[in-house]
Amino acid sequence: MTTNPPLLDSPGPDIQSSTSLLTRLVELEEKQSTAVLEQNSLARQRTESTSQVALYSLKTSENAEKQTGMALERTALTREQTRLSTRSSELAHIRTELAQERTAQAEERTRLATQRTDMAHRRTSLAESRNKLAAQRTEMARARNTLSTRRTELAEHRNRLAEGRTALSHQRSRLAGLRTRLARQRTVAATTRTRLSLERSELAKGRTALALIRTGLSFLTLGITFFRYFGLSKWSFFDGALILFSTLLLYFGWQAYRRTISAERAITGLLSGDRGLVQAMFTAKPAH
Helix, strand or coil: CCCCCCCCCCCHHHHHHHHHHHEEEEHHHHHHHHHHHHHHHHHHHHHHHHHHHHHHHHHHHHHHHHHHHHHHHHHHHHHHHHHHHHHHHHHHHHHHHHHHHHHHHHHHHHHHHHHHHHHHHHHHHHHHHHHHHHHHHHHHHHHHHHHHHHHHHHHHHHHHHHHHHHHHHHHHHHHHHHHHHHHHHHHEEEHHHHHHHHHHHHHHHHHHHHHHHHHHHHHHHHHHHHHHHCCCCCCHHHHHHHHHHHHHHHHHHHHHHHHHHHHHHHHHHHCCCCCCHHHHHCCCCCCC
16 A cells, blocks of 8 residues: 655655655565465465365275275184184094094994804803703702602601601690699689788787787786775885786787787688688598
């Protein structure tokens, strides 16, 4: 942009300096305009370069995607090859195992053939042994017939012995029955003897009680006699003690006699139905 200085009759130094500054400013603006133009040109070039870089990046991305797909396909092919290799190895192991099994079966077949041959030899040996055993069985059958005849004779002898043993058994049974009856009679007799012993003991107790009563009566009679003979004197205390002592003897003797009578009646009741005593009474011989 250019500014026209005012018209002066004589330009001074300030105007000259201002003119020079304006000139310098114009030059700077022109340089700035040139720089802006260059900058715009560079911006266009940079935009074009950026477009080319973007296009290159797009091409690079497409190539990278293609490479990635190819890499994935190669990986899949590698995996399939690995799987096929593993399957081939497994098939090789299976084939090896089948070969081993076939070999084992062949060995087993050979072993079975050997065993069959051995069994054939053993069968032949067993047939010979069977013939020998048949001959021995024939001899044993003959011996068995002889033993059967001997056994029949022994059985007849045994039957005769059994008949004798049966007769002895009947006799033993009769003797056992007799012994049982005698044992029962002995038991009844022992019971009777025990009861008679109890009765004898009770009668002895009764006799003792009667002796006490007799002694008490004797002392009572003696005391009454002394009291009647001497009357009231210094011996009256002795007479009273004698009478009291005789009264105690009579009391204890009478109590003992009553118990003895009760016990003797009970024993007599038992003896009245005692079988041993009844048998002894009926089997006793009458006295002539």
